[in-house]
Amino acid sequence: MNDGPRCQDDAVVGPAGEHAVVSQLQSLAYERMIPLNVSLELTLECNIRCLHCYNFDRDTDGPASCAGDAASAAPELSLEEIFRVMGELRAAGTLFLSLTGGEVLSSPHLFPVLERARELNLAVQMLSNGTLLRPGVAAKLAGYRNLLGVSISLYGATPEVHDGVTQIRGSWRRTLDGAERLRAQGVAVRLKLIVMHPNAHEVAAMRALCDARGFPYLLDLTVTARHDGTSGSLAMRITELELAALYRGPLRDLIPSGNRVVDEAAFPCNCARGNCAISARGDVFPCVSVPWAAGNVRQQPFGEIWRRSPVFERIRGLKIADYAACAPCPDKAYCSRDRGAAYNASGSYTGTDPFVCTAAGLAREVAHEKETVHLPLATAAAR
């Protein structure tokens, strides 16, 4: 049975993420092509201006055009439209709904959507920058039993670094205060550490901060070109030298040692099989980071797009051989296979991103370095 690998953002916040039943469910969704996990972008609006934002250049007024977003000139989905789509998602088999943005807490639709999700028995997760988690908001969120958890992004171990990325002074403090406040209300919180050039020297400190405060966390090294076609965000990526230093230093423990073998049947990811994403303007994407529109929920019911879209049919039919550069690559078992990075770098779903390729090569080197056992002299002499 295929394990149906999932994107990190879709992983359930909390201990159930490691639960065997969750893997079993993802496999079922993958095999039967059920949209079990859907990301819904409630708004493109955001109260901070991150330099690496993948939506659009936050130093401009807004997304003049979004690559692949056929509806870029259209307004964002109304609450009525979102409610209709949520009903269609439920009917299509969705259980896990990830609410994202922009900043999801800046959307006036958030609480009505949470209410509707409860009525539809959908399990909700949120991705947020945490800065708007004021006491009343945190308490109100805690009232939704179907809210499984909130993933909060952190860009540095110090205010200087984090606030430099968000371009908002005080945001580091507000993010951490918001995370603490939400956790105190009983909501599961996970910090998402976005590793990039400005914070590469703070990665160890960021992990130590999470440990000291008792927050579970995951690390994400992915910074891609933007959906509006600009690529200024790429200046925020860690350099290859920084990546090598991290893999041999603060991130070394996360790289499993030894040889890995790729499961060719599991090579394609869960995009368009168990996962998809809906943009703030209604475009349906295979995943939140791949802006390749399969249709728009304003023009077609979601179920019809899911079942019949030529884009999704093409993705579902892909075999490892269709990834021309990846198929023969000796590093593919060590590769994150980040389709968003590949799509945004190459314009092709089956393309590659040279940065991801470099990272895979480095991961292989470090895995083999870790496998090399240096016997203590005494033991060696005894043999």
Next chain:
Amino acid sequence: MTYKRDPGVPFQKLDEETIVVDPRTREVHLLNDTAARIWELLASSRSVDELTAALGEEYDAPAEELRASVEELLGGLGDKGLLAGSGARQRA
């Protein structure tokens, strides 16, 4: 004494399987066929007798066996806080 599923609990039916998410622990439960049917019946308040009788019309099994299944599932769901209704309140 009647039982009903907590209306706020996330769940989904995928063909034969029914998935129920425990919002407190975030554990995911996969219900078997009989348990899934009981979960479906618990959309409205039902007593153990009513649930057993409803299953008796659909499954070829002795009533005592069905009643035991009903009581076992209600016990498990109640312990996890996934039920509402007078029965759930009494358990609490």
